[in-house]
Amino acid sequence: EVQLVESGGGLVQPGRSMKLSCAASGFTFNNYDMAWVCQAPKKGLEWVATISYDGSSTYYRDSVKGRFTISRDNAKSTLYLQMDSLRSEDTATYYCARFRYSRGAFDYWGQGVMVTVSS
């Protein structure tokens, strides 16, 4: 059974940093691209970043470029999102998702972790 379990969220002050983790199990982690998708309170889904199966390529939405870093440790089957210079508009639930490139879809999602940026 595919499982994605996020951790690391919480309350953080504007301008500070936070690192999210996503532990994957039930599939061969290093065969798949992975992504982070966020959802602000009562709002829709917004793609944040994607990393290729081997970590060689990364992609970001414009609003997080230069502030967020997606990475992965294939030996630990874990995905990360380092978030620096956080802003109030980054407040959201962050989902880890497996991206099935051949299908152009996020086929498995974690339960999500809430990040609140506030003083």
Added chain:
Amino acid sequence: DIQMTQSPASLSASLEEIVTITCQASQNIGNWLAWYQQKPGKSPQLLIYGTTSLADGVPSRFSGSRSGTQYSLKISRLQVEDIGIYYCQQASSTPPTFGGGTKLELK
């Protein structure tokens, strides 16, 4: 970025009714269109990918279609467990973008 415009924003329907949700792409995305269902308090789940292909375990009452740059999700006979918010998403180009969502409620 490719804009995905979903309609309606909300929809109230009766059990066993046929429900259709549409998504208009701002440019050609081919068949790179997926649909997701998000139940209250839960994470999204993939329903359909490649415009028409059902994801594993998705009931056959769900179907997807396309006419040009307009995409549709159809629920043939609405069930209680289908209540939630539905999103479309394009993967034709980066960034992948989602529609604004359609909230489906029971009448």
